[in-house]
Amino acid sequence: MQVIWIKCGNGGNWCPLETLDLGSIGDVQGVYIIWHGGNPSRVVRVGQGDIKDRLSKHRNDNKVTQYAKYGTLRVTWASVSLKYRDGVERYLAETWKPLIGDAFPDAQPIAVNSPWS
Numbered sequence: 001m002q003v004i005w006i007k008c009g010n011g012g013n014w015c016p017l018e019t020l021d022l023g024s025i026g027d028v029q030g031v032y033i034i035w036h037g038g039n040p041s042r043v044v045r046v047g048q049g050d051i052k053d054r055l056s057k058h059r060n061d062n063k064v065t066q067y068a069k070y071g072t073l074r075v076t077w078a079s080v081s082l083k084y085r086d087g088v089e090r091y092l093a094e095t096w097k098p099l100i101g102d103a104f105p106d107a108q109p110i111a112v113n114s115p116w117s
Contacts, residue, residue, distance in 0.1 A: 003080060003112045018073060022055060025051050030085070034064060
């Protein structure tokens, strides 16, 4: 499945989790990836749901924000229909092995394009 991963600003930069204007996101339902910069960079968290609500919670969660010491926390998200979200989240978790996360959905993985390709 092809999804459109969101970037911020005119330069097509990855969105900084800490300073992202959550009001600019709108009413987007889908999946997201949070990662830290650095060498090497690592995926911190993947998830799904109301993007604005989920990101608001994560940027106030020390389990997520503690990884900012390794590099700026960045985020991207994609709109995904509810019927595919569990499978896409499962695929993202299996592919990127996030550092933290809840139990991932018990669903058949649905492959999506990488935001970094």
